[in-house]
Amino acid sequence: MKPQLIQRYSAPERINHWIVAVCFILLALSGLAFFYPAFFWLTGVxxxxxxxRIIHPFVGVLMFVAFARQFFRYWHHNLLxxxxxQWMKSVKAVMQGHExxxxxxYNGGQKGMFWMMCACMxxxxxxxxxxxRPYFAIHLPIPLIRVALLAHACAxxxxxASIIVHVYAAFWVKGTIRAMVEGVVTHGWAKKHHPRWYREVTGKPK
Ligand code: HEM
Structure with a gap:
């Protein structure tokens, strides 16, 4: 018997998410190439x-705009x-597979991750x-550009580091990747990992 499914993300939401993810990968690889000589060959992306050097900032703006769309879609689901x-204080139990x-x-970890992503962005x-350069930096003092570059590298x-955890969690919790690929999750997944959301979308008591 096929398990019943619940819609978690619409197609526009998923396309939006994967635009952010592809931009992120291109930016991370080219950014590491600028940051550290051993990675210079990664400019090949x-x-x-x-x-x-020319394209990196434009892709950055695209990622920011696409992420802003995610921000306005999800911020209200991520209020603590x-x-x-309680979830955050019990991370050890969560790692052992307990709910x-x-x-x-979203759970406490996903919410913390969401606000971390917003701050970094x-x-x-x-x-x-x-x-x-050449659009803005030429009009600004060099010490300010130095501080900006340090902040850019830290963020x-x-x-x-945050996205490595985000991706690991997405694969670790069975059935989660499907939510962002096909847009659906099973009733079992929703009941186990997001019980209050399950009750809200299905109207079922438990
Ligand atoms: C690169 C590989 C990535 C994979 C495999 C991945 C996977 C996923 C999955 C499976 C979900 C659904 C989680 C759920 O509904 O419980 C999700 C949600 C989300 N992802 Fe990603 N993701 C990736 C990259 C990114 C990047 C780079 C960003 C932004 C910088 C991002 C931002 C988000 C946001 C904002 C959500 C909604 C969660 C929330 O609002 O708390 N993802 N991702």
Whole structure:
């Protein structure tokens, strides 16, 4: 018997998410190439080093705009509740496979991750624009550009580390990748990992 399915993400939501993800991968690879000489060959993701230097900021703006769309779609699902704090305090139990609290659409870890992504995106955009030659940086003082580049590198490292955790969790929790690929999850998945969201979307008591 085929399990019943619940829609979690619409097609436009999924396309939006994968635009952000592809931009992120291109930016992380080309950014690492600028950051550390041993990774210089990674500029090849955009064809040549010169092209990588020109295209990287434009892809950054595209990622920011696509992420802003996600922000306006999901911010209200990511407001912290008492259950989320309990979830965060019980990470060890969660890692052992236990469910903690009456979780809504997202759990405490996903919510923390969401706000971390937002903070990194904002720092990356502002610092990236300040350091963007030839359009903006030429009008700004060099010490400011230096601080911006340091902030840019720190936010990029924090975002790369966060996304590694995000991707690991997406594969670790069986059935989650399907939500962002096909847009659906099973009743069992929703009941187990997001019981309050399950009750909200199905109207069922348990
Ligand atoms: C690169 C590989 C990536 C994979 C495999 C992946 C996978 C997923 C999956 C499976 C979900 C659904 C989780 C659920 O509904 O419980 C999700 C949600 C989400 N992803 Fe990704 N993702 C990736 C990259 C990114 C990147 C780079 C960003 C942004 C910087 C991002 C931002 C989000 C956001 C905002 C959500 C909604 C969760 C929330 O609002 O708390 N993802 N991702």
């Amino acid at each position: 955009f064809g040549t080093p010169q092209l990588a 509740t008492r259950d989320d704090i 903690v609290g009456d979780t809504g659409k 904002l720092v990356l955009l502002v610092s990236g624009v300040i350091a963007w 990029a490292i924090a975002l790369i």
